[in-house]
Amino acid sequence: MKPIGHKLDPSAERLEWDLTELSSFRDPDRSGWTREVFSDPYRQSRQWMADRMRAAGLEVHVDPAGNIIGRRAGKQPGAPAVVTGSHTDTVDGGGRFDGVVGVLGALEAVRQLTELDVQLNRDLLVVDFLGEESNDFGLSCLGSRALAGELTAADLQRTDRTGTTLGESFSGFGIDPSAAVGVDWARRTPLHSYLELHIEQGPTLEQRQLPLGIVTGIAGIERLLATFIGSADHAGTRPMGDRQDAMVAAAEAVLAIRREGCGAPNHGVATTTRVEAASHSPNVVPGLVRMMSEVRSVDAKWLSGTRRRLGQEIQATASSYGVDVDLAWSTDNELVQANEEVQEIAASSAASLDLPWTAIPSGATHDAVHMASLAPMGMIFIPSHNGKSHCPEEWTDYADIAVGVRALAASLINLDQHAFQT
Numbered sequence: 001m002k003p004i005g006h007k008l009d010p011s012a013e014r015l016e017w018d019l020t021e022l023s024s025f026r027d028p029d030r031s032g033w034t035r036e037v038f039s040d041p042y043r044q045s046r047q048w049m050a051d052r053m054r055a056a057g058l059e060v061h062v063d064p065a066g067n068i069i070g071r072r073a074g075k076q077p078g079a080p081a082v083v084t085g086s087h088t089d090t091v092d093g094g095g096r097f098d099g100v101v102g103v104l105g106a107l108e109a110v111r112q113l114t115e116l117d118v119q120l121n122r123d124l125l126v127v128d129f130l131g132e133e134s135n136d137f138g139l140s141c142l143g144s145r146a147l148a149g150e151l152t153a154a155d156l157q158r159t160d161r162t163g164t165t166l167g168e169s170f171s172g173f174g175i176d177p178s179a180a181v182g183v184d185w186a187r188r189t190p191l192h193s194y195l196e197l198h199i200e201q202g203p204t205l206e207q208r209q210l211p212l213g214i215v216t217g218i219a220g221i222e223r224l225l226a227t228f229i230g231s232a233d234h235a236g237t238r239p240m241g242d243r244q245d246a247m248v249a250a251a252e253a254v255l256a257i258r259r260e261g262c263g264a265p266n267h268g269v270a271t272t273t274r275v276e277a278a279s280h281s282p283n284v285v286p287g288l289v290r291m292m293s294e295v296r297s298v299d300a301k302w303l304s305g306t307r308r309r310l311g312q313e314i315q316a317t318a319s320s321y322g323v324d325v326d327l328a329w330s331t332d333n334e335l336v337q338a339n340e341e342v343q344e345i346a347a348s349s350a351a352s353l354d355l356p357w358t359a360i361p362s363g364a365t366h367d368a369v370h371m372a373s374l375a376p377m378g379m380i381f382i383p384s385h386n387g388k389s390h391c392p393e394e395w396t397d398y399a400d401i402a403v404g405v406r407a408l409a410a411s412l413i414n415l416d417q418h419a420f421q422t
């Protein structure tokens with residue numbers, strides 16, 4: 001593979017052209033580069049994407065879950081396929097690179113393989129997964145989730161703020177919801193491997209001046225809804241030493257959660273995103289406060305310990321203020337490790353091209369989480385300017401994207417020839 005690998009020279013200009021074209025499909029009434037799932041700009045952009053896939057020589061179809069799939073036929077019909085791709089929807093007020101780089105980068109990799117006359121043994125599938133970003137229905141990764149058999153009939157009953165169900169939104173977008181729940185091609189036909197190129201969405205690679213990150217795992221997310229029950233009193237007359245102030249207990253919890261994140265031995269983050277008093281009066285000692293927090297990590301041991309440690313500390317501190325606490329934990333995402341052989345192939349492919357890399361955890365969720373249940377999974381990260389993402393300033397230099405595509409294309413060639421041990 002070495003001779004071919006060194007000839008790989010993805011075009012930053014072509015990547016810029018594609019990315020600029022795709023960015024023009026945006027909601028004019030929203031800030032940034034908004035192209036949310038089920039929106040008109042998203043619908044229009046998908047037509048463009050299918051055309052671009054065809055122009056790159058792929059055979060295109062849309063599966064029952066709304067995933068756009070471009071196939072490049074391999075020499076061995078029926079051999080499990082190598083899969084790559086990502087998503088092209090954005091968050092409200094989002095940027096141009098999140099997800100997009102993985103789909104357009106895959107197309108550029110395909111063009112490179114064709115230009116260099118590289119014939120793979122296996123089919124190569126480029127997938128633009130339906131609706132990866134979190135949405136009003138509270139369910140991210142719609143297309144990859146469905147593919148993994150993790151989209152349920154109950155999920156279709158979820159509603160957005162207008163009361164529209166997810167099932168109705170599927171129908172309105174031309175997707176039969178029951179067919180989406182039942183999509184099973186990826187479970188019927190074994191897949192060989194999945195490798196996704198993505199922007200880092202954090203500052204590590206830029207700070208370390210490295211062009212590539214090989215993802216070790218995708219963080220598990222534990223969410224906490226805490227309810228602090230104290231006693232509502234007149235804020236002017238109840239003495240300080242005789243209060244059961246639910247807000248103070250919640251404030252202590254906010255700091256305890258921050259300390260937990262700061263004390264993580266590996267990659268770990270802990271964030272409180274909302275604290276809300278039941279009373280909106282300016283002169284009442286808060287009697288009831290609700291707090292939402294989340295803890296994320298790729299360190300399973302630390303993550304599983306957070307519930308216990310934080311539970312004990314928050315309970316003990318609250319009771320010292322005479323406040324009761326109800327803690328409701330839920331697992332939003334299980335921690336998913338990247339396949340070690342896929343990591344090794346991505347790393348050795350980068351090294352063979354003299355591209356420096358580092359092992360890196362992903363704090364954000366990706367389609368790769370769901371694809372990991374279907375095939376050995378890996379991800380390659382490229383730098384994000386200032387670590388910014390999910391905002392209009394999100395940026396990655398086109399030359400950096402081209403380097404990522406080089407590593408992706410070389411890795412796909414090597415994956416094609418790899419027999420997994422596990």
Ligand SMILES: [Zn+2]
Nearest residue numbers: 098099132366
């Ligand atoms: Zn993404």
